[in-house]
Amino acid sequence: MRQKMAINQLLETAFPGANAENGSSNPVGISPTTLLETFVPGYGPIHKFLLFTFGFDVTVLVTFGVVCWLSARIFRSAWGVLYALVSSNYMAEITVSSTDEIHGHLIAFLAHQYKINSSRRLMAETPSKSAWELDSEDTETPETTVDAEGNIKWLNFSNQEAKSQPRFTPAIGSHNFWHKGTYFQLRRKEVAMFDELGGGAAAFKDKELLTLSCFGRSTEPIKKLIQHAKAHYHLGHNAKTVIKRPAPKDMRRFGGRGSWVKIAERPCRPMKTVVLDEERKLDVLSDINEYLNPATARWYANRGIPYRRGYLFYGPPGTGKTSLTFALAGVFGLDIHVVSLLEPTLTEEELGMLFTNLPARCIVLLEDIDTAGLIREPSDSDEKSGQPNEGEQGSTDFNVANLTKALKKANQLSEEEKKKGISLSGLLNIIDGVASHEGRVLVMTTNHPEKLDDALIRPGRVDHQVAFSNATQTQIRELFERMYSNDLPRTTKLITSSGSKEKLVDEKKVQANGAAIVNGTGHTLTPPATPVTATSDANGEAKSTVTFNHYAKIVEKAPSGTQDISESELHRIAQLFADQIPSDMFSPAEIQGFLLKRKKDPRRALEEVSVWVEGMVEVKRKGGKLVNVQ
């Protein structure tokens, strides 16, 4: 009885006015139990069973649960309203689309944030690395090894991908993190874009949006964060040259900076590696330097001159036109935007749009402009010359033959136009039309300047021409010296005979046991070597000597082979080498190709050069393309 009273008391507290026993104080006579009995089938018998067997009124528990659930709902709705109120009035946000490169910078930066990294929702990505980045990669560097039997185990990269560390970035959804004392929220979400593919077809594509927000009414902290992320990204990239090309057709239709995509990033090419007459190099360098100076832009504007500069690099293949362009990009820290006018999907309109979306300062490279298949639209004079002479046929006479010819010509032209897409007049307009982009450095290269239309290279479109020629004696000597000049100090990993433990051994000692070394002055000039590990079994000394000797033989053939040479000796050999090659006959690329095959052995290059020259002269005389001397 006392128990029952206690229950009633409890119910009375939970539901004032709803007395479970008699419901007398409930004006409508509905108690929670009645309600539950009405809505939950079978609740009545269970409730009664529990009440009479254990004296426990389950209604209290159910009601408590319902109250908690309702409160949570109300709290969540209230929080939603409050949050919306706070975020719209007291939070600032910036959204970045995945079509912009800032998106990549932010993701790379966030991947390094400790708080984000320890988040429970991450996305794993395989970072793509170029061959140049493998040096700094956290995976093992493969080695050329020679076992005790003298078998060579060549470099093998099969496990590189598997061993490379994945990158973890915030997953789609909401995240938060602190950066320099500010609390940031990050929302990463995918949105579908309706994409017209042309021909009536359409598709949905995914694009990503990153929204960064922080408390306060100013976006300044977010701007600083973005700036910081960009700086973080460029920290490891300032010694690299970025190469971009037009984005795929369906992406570039949206315009903006997304119309160009990065295709490669290379270490900057030092200017000194381009073997060219110093004066010519300096001329170009100072010309571009002057042009890029911000004061020059004002100077141009004040005089009403369009702020553009065009360069034509012409000369035989393999003489350094592209190399100089890359070196210039490295010197001035400019990205290179490469355009192929032969790209079948590129229309004049799109090329114009691509030019408008160039950054303020950059290099635009139009390679082999003579082969770009630019078509000259028939001018009035051409048309006139194609018309029949009045004397021959009456000008007013209807001539079926002429009409057929004209139609055929028109058809041919449109076929040609369809294939090539860009006409000469279209390109001229894009290069220096009224709406053309200002601030870029346009570099056009060609092997056949004589084939170019005068209009294309008139001043204003091409302001500076640089002639490239086959290698002169001085250039040959320079190429030789550069090939064998010093790089990084080396150590070679060897396993000593005393056991299987690895030990770093001075390379000179290795060579004393194997390959010959020349070290007159003590200052050695050595190209970088691949570490070679020689292994020996537990049998010791004898095997080890065999291994060293064997190594000496391998180094003669394998690319890891080397021969050190003093600086003065190198100059002497370079001169002897240059003396054996006729001036202005071979391109630097051809000489470089010959030297690369002997890249660790300047003496061998000197010994074999005369045979190579003879063979190559013969090939050139016959006009052949395949060489039998290399």
Ligand SMILES: Nc1ncnc2c1ncn2[C@@H]1O[C@H](COP(=O)(O)OP(=O)(O)OP(=O)(O)O)[C@@H](O)[C@H]1O
């Ligand atoms: N003047 C040079 N100095 C240093 N290296 C050169 C020079 N010319 C050519 N090379 C080397 O030859 C190769 C081809 O050079 P590059 O592509 O610059 O020639 P190119 O004149 O642009 O040829 P193409 O007209 O066929 O495009 C490169 O590996 C480059 O290092």
